[in-house]
Amino acid sequence: MDVFLKTVGALNDETRVQILAFIAHKGEVCVCDIESSFNMIQSRISRHLKILKDAGFLKVDRRGKWAYYAIRSPLDRFRLACLEEISYLELNLPQNSSTCKGVS
Template identity: 55%
Template structure:
């Protein structure tokens, strides 16, 4: 029950759904690429990424001073189903364009 509530809570926000869709389309992405593409402030993006990570949707990896986010490879059936639905949603996202500067 707890996992269900955490998963459904994580999906109950348009920005978080857009983050998941962005990662579905573009794969592993630096936090600065996500921030630029979705035009989000750093603190707001960090909050959304933490919620998605705590719910089990995301993994993160530090490379130098940057953190890269990707979809978890260990999703439960509900999370997998949710991602399949998100793939079908008519969401218009910009391309992944900004690269992190050193």
């Protein structure tokens, strides 16, 4: 029950759904790219990313001062089905407008 509620809770926010779709579409993304693409302050983006990570959708790879987010693999069937359903939504995802100096 806890996994279900965490997953559903994480997806109960339009911005988090858009961030998840953005990462799924782009692959591994630096947090600075997410901040600039969504035009949000670091603390707000970090909160959304933490919720998605705690819900089991994301993995993070820290490289120096940069954090890179990607879809966790493997995902269980429920989260995978959620991602698939999100892919069918007609979302207006931002273009990657990075000024990031991180190295992939």
